[in-house]
Amino acid sequence: MLTTSTQSIPMRSGLNWPAPLENLGDIKVVLFDLDGTLHDDPRITDFYARVLEEKMVDGTGLGLQDEVADVIQGRHPAAQPGSFVEPSRGIAISAPHWVAEKAVDWMGNPVSLVDDGLLGPIQHDGALRYLGDQWQIIGALAARRGVDVHMLRDAFVRARRFGNDPSTTLIRSEYLDEVLHRLSQGRRFLLATNTTEELARPLVDRLRLQPPFEIIRFDARKPAGCAELISHAREQWNIAPSEILVIGDNLWNDLLPPAELGCRTVHIDPLGTDRAARWSSARFDNFAAFAAALKELPDEC
Structure with a gap:
């Protein structure tokens, strides 16, 4: 999903939380x-990716939908669900404990994070984009190909309207x-x-x-x-x-x-x-x- 948050939420590390869900008795x-x-409904996110692929100029969108599928199915050489990417540099970052530890370029080759300010705890308002759902994966991959926030927003609106259209059968x-x-x-x-x-x-x-x-x-x-x-x-x-x-x-x-x-x-x-x-x-x-x-x-x- 798109997010407009600009607030940084620091995450503590090394804590045994949250508590397991063993019953519902104390949930209010x-x-x-x-x-x-x-x-x-995968039809809506598919529509989002298709609109972006078609709107990109000079063929830069070609193959976007296939690349999204590669990420989702674990075939991409760099980007994986649950990882972070920095679209402008075209790098993917592993942060298993919400701390940037290592990075690879788009072909999977190791790159350094020492000089670019990306090492350390991940911030919600930073340059990195989390690949946590299909909306985020599509948006991040499109941004790597040069799509700006206005085009992303336009495609998002069109996809939502497609899903809301009464002629689109509700799942x-x-x-x-x-x-x-x-x-x-x-x-x-x-x-x-x-x-x-x-x-x-x-x-x-x-x-x-x-x-x-x-x-x-x-x-x-x-x-x-x-x-x-x-x-x-x-x-x-x-x-x-x-x-x-x-x-x-x-x-x-x-x-x-x-x-x-x-x-x-x-x-x-x-x-x-x-x-x-x-x-x-x-x-x-x-x-x-x-x-x-x-x-x-x-x-x-």
Whole structure:
């Protein structure tokens, strides 16, 4: 997803967090991400990549969709899901503990980070772009080919309007109502998306998400905005961070700030960005697997 956050969120390292999700008994608030979590339609991101490929001049967009597929399927020589890239230099950076450790050029050859100021803790407002979901992968690869922010935004808007068009058949998970019902018993529901209300409201309405969602935050400016929304919920309802469960597909945008605050987190991780589940309370390959596990999770301490 696109993000407009300009706030740096330093991440502590070497901590054993967040706490595992062993039951739902002490959860009072559930905060969901939208795209890639409650709704996942590859036709929309495919449309986004296709528009960008077609709009680039002098053939610079040729092969963008194939390159995106290579990244997603782990065939790219440099960029991998869960890594960072610096588009202007065309380098990919490994930061397994959110600290830039080593880098390679676009062909996979090692390059130095010593003289460019990229070594050290990754910052949310820095030059590096996280490859945490398909939107981010497409945007970063297009930026490496010279696409500016205005073209990215235009393609994003067109893709969202394509998904919102009534002629585009809605893909709605068969497990969505089941998950919402399972979690809703005595709990407040929040929804946060970085997409503007103009572009995201039609999807929310088509998915029939209001109710049960008490607060829907459009243009949420995650990751910084995610922490802000959690702070608001804590103050308004007098709850502890450990009583908040955050569910999202993008580790960097959706889950690390809440985990840093002490919330429980569930990572829907189809791209395999954190297969060892080091940075979440629970990790699942897809929404269906989460729904199945949720049936077995006790609802009492």
